[in-house]
Amino acid sequence: MKNLKQYYLFLFVILIFFQAAAQENVTKLSDGIEIKIKKPQRNDAAVVRIQVVSNSILHITASPTTTFDTTKSLMLVDLKPTATPFEVISSNENVTLSTANLKATVSIETGEILFKDAAGKTLLKETKGGGKTITGTTLDGKQSYIVKQSFTSETDEALYGLGQHQNGVFNYKGTKVLLSQYNTEVAIPFLVSSKNYGILWDNNSLTKSVDTRDFEKISTLRLYSDKGDKGWLTATYTNKKDPKKVLSRPESFIDYSYIPSLKHLPEGIILENTTVKWEGAFETDFSGEHQFNLWSSGYTNVYIDDKLVAARWRQGWNATNELIRIHLEKGTKHKLKIEWDPLGNESFICFNWSKPLTEVQKNEFAFESEAGQKIDYFFVSGKNIDDVISGYRTLTGKATMMPKWSMGFWQSRERYKTQDEILNTVAEFRKRKIGLDNIVLDWRYWREGQWGSQEFDPERFPDPKGMMKTLHEKYNTKLMISVWAKFYEDTQNYKDLEAKGYILKRNVAENRKDWLGFNNAIYDPFNPDARKEFWKLINKNIYTTGIDAWWMDASEPDVHSNMPPEVRKEMIGNTFLGAAEINYNAFSLMNAKGIYEGQRSVDPNKRIFMLTRSGFAGLQRYAAATWSGDIGSRWEDLNNQIPAGLNFTMSGLPYWTSDIGGFSVETRYENATGETLEEWRELNARWYQYGVFCPLFRAHGQFPYREIYNIAPEDHPAYKSILFYNKLRYRMMPYIYSLIGQTYHNDYTMMRGLPMDFSSDKKVLNIANQFMFGPAILVNPVTEYKKRSRELYLPNTNGWYNFYTSEFLEGGQTITAEAKYEQIPLFVKEGSILPCGPNIEYTSQKSSEPFTIYVYTGKDASFSLYEDENTNYNYEKGKFSNIEFQYNEASKTLTIADRKGSFDGMQKNRVFNIVFIGKNKNSTFNLISNANEGQKVKYNGSKLEVKF
Known part of the structure; x- marks a missing residue:
């Protein structure tokens, strides 16, 4: 008995010792806990924090040092100190923080976190060992880090959100999602799970998500030429004007992604006069689903084993992605043929691949950002996805009530060139009794060579105030105007902004001209004084004419089109907040912030409305909607808008739209007759049928003109269908506007996966x-x-x-x-x-x-x-x-x-x-x-x- 008592006493002492040791590594904070990791690995976190935001939201940060960076987040609203009760229970191995709805258990040894609901059901866990990688790098002469956090996912789980992407994917599990702002691509670092939780990744830099492995060049496959030679594909360049002029050469990878890569084309090749064909075969040493990523503009067809697996068209200056997912067997030779017909001398193509995921990789996802001082994310849980999105808006701001007129129909084209064109178009709508609430004035309403003057060309727009008065009082119609963050070097506004240090002028310093042939640069919206100055300019010259809404175009920003991300960052250069890499994805957020705060300062009770080509977490609090950019007018583009829009709205931003009819048009449609004209009409009719059920209902695009009466005559089924759905939109207005009310008051989402x-x-x-x-x-x-x-x-x-x-x-x-x-x-x-x-x-x-x-x-x-x-x-x-x-x-x-x-x-x-x-x-x-x-x-x- 004595020995047994001594044994229990010994166990008790050991337990106290280990609990004391654990307590040395755990510090209780007023809003959570901080854990010093016992055995951090190389490039691992030294300290992990879990902070309570609410019963359903936890804030996770992990630092490579014993201190935490305190830079204020751009995407978050100011969060009040938590009043949420929580409890902390420690053992010698783990510490668990619990709220009424969540439990987060952290390994003191590795920092690995396991999230459970109040009933003990596992919701998510970081990968074994913590899944944290923090790799030192240098930006602007300062210490920075590449930060990565990986998670283990449930087998039957689906992943959504992450902004808007054009590859046709809805459930992103097992795919690569690059969060990088680009025309038609919108990066929002908020992921939503079918298991009713979300991850808000608080990082503004270029980020890889879900499967963070890069695509590999096809040279890493076992390639064969069209003659069976091992090691390459046969590339054939044919002159369109003289088909006898043919150049053939071996190529082991296909990568003409951006302007700099075009220098690798064969000497003497002029793309606008050339078609290209790659032929041969490949083998892989893996069985399972292979993913091939096609990035292209022009006309592109991809055949695998003589089966057409991708057929794409996109305007030459604006390439897009196509994800090809196909099951292949190890050791089998597969035929490959890629046909490319470029459009102009700036067309692009890249064809890469990714090997099948292992069983472990299939059930993992991650975020990896190129610039940060810490791993920083929020775990948001809920009873359903609406709850999760509500948590996102708790963190990043309420979605404002949009003005009711914005829920009506918008007519737009690229572009109305004069004041008379604007007024005559609206008059025709009213004459025909077609529903209309808003007409849009796209770019180049300024004098030639005066981009950024924020002034109307007086010859084409002699009386802007009179135009607005007529629109408002005679036609009960609003007008939205395109405003860019861009200034030509010769404008007085550029000179004034540059003198105050508000211009990001690397583009001008390098004498890079835009597609109209002028030197240009963008202002720095990360500078609060620059934002105020930008607002003053557009207020003085535009808003005072009576303009109703703002179209913030090219807000990625598009500094120089068709340049790789490294060059785009270089062109932006250092902003008010530091190296371009740090806040690369947040330009549109800061730009919208300036307009929102500016208009409310001078006209505090008129609802603001903005339409932006780019978006970011938090944009919804600034009365901004986003559209899907300069997409093509093709059936596959229409099809891809559906998952693109759904993932956007499931990212927490409720207001989204695409150009009805698509923006860029194949030449065959421009003066179409016969069957081609009928296809154009049917495409537009089908797009209107879809567009009426998007949060915003708007037509826009290049020639042919998009007004209903320019698409088809009144007795045509296309006209009749478009008119039917226009009327339906207005009949449903009590339903639609009630959903807008729910969106603001109850964090609802109108367009729902x-x-x-x-x-x-x-x-x-x-x-x-x-x-x-x-x-x-x-x-x-x-x-x-x-x-x-x-x-x-x-x-x-x-x-x-x-x-x-x-x-x-x-x-x-x-x-x-x-x-x-x-x-x-x-x-x-x-x-x-x-x-x-x-x-x-x-x-x-x-x-x-x-x-x-x-x-x-x-x-x-x-x-x-x-x-x-x-x-x-x-x-x-x-x-x-x-x-x-x-x-x-x-x-x-x-x-x-x-x-x-x-x-x-x-x-x-x-x-x-x-x-x-x-x-x-x-x-x-x-x-x-x-x-x-x-x-x-x-x-x-x-x-x-x-x-x-």
Whole structure:
């Protein structure tokens, strides 16, 4: 017994010793814990911090030294010190921090973190050993680091977000996602998991994410020429004008990615006169899914084993990615042929590959940034993806209420050249009674050679204030104007900004001219004084004319197109905040900040609206939306917009759009006739059918002109379809504007990937070409020429009503739906309420027609009708109202609740027309009106009930 007591005493002493040792490595902070890692490896973190932001958000930082960098984040709002209670439990090996919703357990030895929910279910874990790599480097003569954090992912997990990318991928698990701002590519370092958590990576530099391995040159494959020679492909350069002029040579890799790489073309080759073909074969020593990345402009076809696996076109000056995923077997020789027809002397192509992921790699993802002082990320959890996005906005800012007019239709083209063209276009819309709220004035409204003057050319725009007065008062139309962060060296504005040190002038110092032949440079938005000065310029010369909104073009920034990232960083040079690498991705954020703060300082109660070509985490707080850049007018481009837009909105930024019809146009469409003209018309009709269900509904592009009456005559199905969906957009305005209210007040997302609403249905995780528009409408775009049906999946949580016929279908099935020329398949979720307004031609138009409330029965349903003053910031002061509609299936009763809230000019007494749609009832949505159908009820703000 004595020996047993001594033994337990010994164990107790040892336990106390190890707990004391553990305590030496753990420091409790007011908002979390700090852990000094016992056994850091080379290039590892020395210290890890976990700080509590809320019950569902933890802030993780890891430093290579014993101190932490305190540089203020650009993407975050000022976070208040936490009042969230938490507890810390330590053992000799681990320390666990717990909130009401989360547990984070850290290995004291390695710094590895395991995240669990309150019930103990694992949500995410850092890879074994901590997954932290911090490699020293030097920037601007100062110590910097390449920082990487890797995680272990669940096998059945899907990964979304990360901005907007054009390779057609929706679920990014197992793929490479480069977060680097570029025309058509938007980098947002926020990843969302189907397991209901998100990672906000707080780093502004160029970042590789998910699979952070680089693509390899195809020279690392076992190559064969077209004759069977080992070691290369056969490249054949043929003169278009004289096909007998042929140059053939061995090439073991294909990389003409940017302007500098074109010098490697064969001597004497002029691209605009040449077609190129690479032929041969390759072998791989790996079995599994191989990924090939095609980066190209011009016309490109890729064949593997005589099968066409990629067919792309893109304007010569703006290459794009195509990801080819194909299963290949080890040791098998595969034929390869690549055909390239460049467009002009600046066309580009690169073809690389990536070996199959190992089983371990398949279940890992990471972030790796080229510049930082620490690993810095936020773990955001929630009950669903909406909760996770709400956490993102807690960190980076609320999405502002957009002005109601911005939800109407926008007409744009590249470009309206005169004041008369603007006014005549709007007059034609009003004459034809086509819905329109906004017309857009694109670039070069200034005098030639005066880019950055921020002044109208007086010959073409003799009376800007008069133009705006006519647009506003006669036509009830807004105008958005293109403003660039770019200045020609000869402008007075350049000279004034340069004298104050506000210009990033490396581009001018190197005498690099833009595509119009002028020396130019950008201002430095990272400098707060430069932002104020930029606002003063556009306020003085543009905003005072009555302009309604800002189009912040080329906000990547596009300093010199078609240059590799290293050169683009060099052209930016050191900013107010240091080396260009450090904040490479955040230019658009700071640019938008200056405009937002500037306009609110001079016109504090007029809602701001900005459209930017680039975006970054936090942009939503500055009243900014993003569009998908200068995409091509092709069917594959239309198809790729769907996952690009969904991943953008699932990145936490709710407002997104693409150019309806695509921006850049193949030559064959410019003066098309016959079958080519019909294809152009159908492409535009299909794009409008999709575009009406995007957060912003806008047409834009190069010639041919994009106005509905320039696309097709009135009796053509394309015209009829475009007009139908234009009217539908305006009928749905009460629904749409209510979703905008939900976006601000409840962190909602209007354009929704299916995993947001049907996460329990595993079949939706990889569906890239269907989405929800709000809670009610399932949208199924058509992206193939002459396609008159399409296969689609109806999620299994409920039944679905055909939007056009009200036919009821059970969920959980794949169907082939009719997709006639004039319509895309639309379905309404069983248990939905869809409020629709009258037929109007602009959002502020008054009408005596009542709202029609469509109730799709079969399950309980609810919807909150939101209203406010539409164009000002009084909603921030509580001036808005909500009317809750609730349908109870058991009692077959719709309850319209007491109105909550009020605002100036609110309609206190109104009539609602209630239309019930059931499985055995023949009521349908009517584009014109359901005035002669349904039950009309008078509502004065007090609760009432309506029976089905």
